[in-house]
Amino acid sequence: MAFKWGQGSPLAFHARNLEVAEISEDTWNEMSLAEPSLSAAFEALTTWESECNPEVKTGKLSVGIRSLTINVTQICNLKCTYCAAGGDGTYGSPQTKINVEKTLPQLKLFLERVPAGGSFNITFLGGEPLLYPDGIQEIGNYVRLMTAGRDITSRFSIVTNGTLFNETNLNILRNLKANITVSLDGPAEINDKTRPTRTGVGSTALVVEGFRLLERFRSELGTLTLHGVFNRENMQIEKAYEFFQTLNADRYEFTYSVEESDDATNRLYVDQMNTIASKAYALGGESELRKINIFNQYFNALDTQQQTENFCGSGKSFLVMDAKNNLYTCPWEVGNKDEQVGENTNVDFARMENENAPLIEKNNCQNCWARFMCGGGCMFIHKKSTGNKHQKDGHFCYRTRSLLGTTFMYYKLSRASC
Template sequence: MEIRRQNDIIAFRVQGESPVAFHARNLEVADISEELWSEMDHASDDSLQSMLSDWNTEENPDVSTHSFGKDIRALTINVTQICNLKCTYCAAGGDGTYGSAQTKINVEKTLPQLKYFLEKLPNSGTFRISFLGGEPLLYPEGIRAIANYVKLMTAGRNITPQFSIVTNGTLLTDANIELLQEIKANISVSIDGAADENDAARPMKNGKGSTETVVAGLNKLLAKKELVGSVALHGVFTASNMNVSKAYEFYRQFPADKYEFTYSVSEQNQEASDLFVREMRLIAAMAYTSGGEAALRKIGYFDGVFNALDQQRRTENFCGAGKSLLVIDARNNVFTCPWDVGNASEKVGQGTEVSSDALEKYSRQLIEQNNCQTCWARYLCGGGCMYIHKEATGSKNRKNGQFCERMRSLAGTAILYFKKSRQTDIQEEGDYGKH
């Protein structure tokens, strides 16, 4: 892919296709003429330069900004800090414990925490709970008790409770699936592809492969998919396994709602990072060829970019960590990020005591805080993941160059497919036209 840029106008081209331009600030996508494409490289035609300048300085009144408020409307709860798997890349202490094993969270201590956050909310909007572990389905009773309490506390307040869970899929029993139906959970099942890759990366603690068990449970879950919120398959990819396209082929046999592909938060391998981007481009082509936009948007990353471009909605923060999102670990400590659990220096509270001073450093928008103002992908990325930045640079607000390269490359690919999907006729607007 070839890229050219003038200020906030970025143009992309792949061999054999016409160039496409993107307005970074206004989130507009357009075809551009061959002459304008050439002009972005040579800067010799005053009239074409004026056209570029005019578009660059335009302010689109339809653009909105997704900003996280100061209300805590999302809690991630580690209902356990133990796991029945021993994943090779586990960032939760290597065994799901975050370095501090805890069989199950104390529900009696957790309910006052939930009450504390719920009482601060106005009677509107949503309140989201994400259940994590370890493996959260090792403690289904805790999940049920927490969900029932949240439903009780939001009843009659015009607050919609939403529940999600990230599970390794080995405990999708009839009883646990019934629980997930009760709470209408959005379910993310972690599986890194077919057995040859997944068993190597995600073995049981006894060393045996986990894939057969996961697939059996997943099929049982998908047979009742209409009774839960949604089902996603989620793979994590490292230098030891960059078979993203093979995983995608494996995933497609399952009628899940979404397929998610994540580059490991701890991976710092440039060759692997570049390969991940190439693999993501390959699965984008596979999806689009087989089913057009609908198939492409089953891949979570591309669906997110399409939503942002359709709604012309800027993102100023990669996530709501420390703003609208907090994390409660299995000992009822409070953190801002799921990956910070177990790190005493990142703790911002305990029980119902949350430090406003500790949260103050999260009040600024990440694009500003991370000095992303000149990046053309800033409003599609939102400043990047603070944990990934810290893993690479030692600071949550000093950027990881590999991460930024991946995000720009993937954003460019998404923009090209967005334009291909819309096929907007731009000639009526002269040499460029906007979505």
């Protein structure tokens, strides 16, 4: 695949080796001929395409759960307009807090299967997880105890609305060296409409107040990420980016809503992402651009030549535990019996073994140039759009390919300046 932007030099991308190379204008022009196979450029590119770089790292997943998202609650103090968890954080089944006594044997079952030298990742989710900080502490302490002396690295993350930070729960997160993701859709005039409290009052002031307290603990915490969700009702990504910069976070995420399927909104999303990419690069080059998580992810893949064959490891290396101790393949599938793979310590490991084929094969992505950067895409988004989790959503493919093209341009600019 080759790309060209304005008057800049065209680039070619090696889909399997994850290599970006500058090509000449003559080569670009020859590739555009009616019969490119007759050109010398086609012969040279065919030779390049056949090369197999031994440094490229396979994206095949090893069998075994290495990441677990735990809904420590299924209640929330906000009522976000686009909430996909039942509209109120409950997934249609409110649960004040998870039963930790049932949770610990489940964790033991998974941790015993992690080999020496491996890692195990826990993400605390809700509802709003900081409504049950004691559960977070008990689970975190147990995982650290179980991995101590076994050459297993345990990592902890939390996704929170950021309105409930206090010294007590920040001490818990500090002791776990937790990575923190705060959901926020932009400045108050936007966020207060999309993420109000259950009483209808805006939540932004509470988040900003919490950030002031969080600053005291930043050196003892992991990465701080700000995460916004965007749809046809709010596609003001540029405003969100500018506001995020005032809060001194490490990373920014601008997520296209899993519920959105409008073509014009989809294209506007890509335009807005290109706008903030341009602003970030002008402001601080590669380092500032890579604060935007999707570009950081793609830069990492190109730098390490790490293929991705599964978008997220859903049901293979990753599971979700709801607040009733049931196990599902995906955070959005909580409550869906078809995607339930266990309850308590009764886990269908055989099903996970059978599901281990790469998504780029199951989703028929073998001939897509973006396959090893995308990994087949999000199955839940595919299902929402097409009715089949293995039938691709064209909007998702468009967003992915477009932002990869943008990445290649900035990757070339960054590496040329080194």
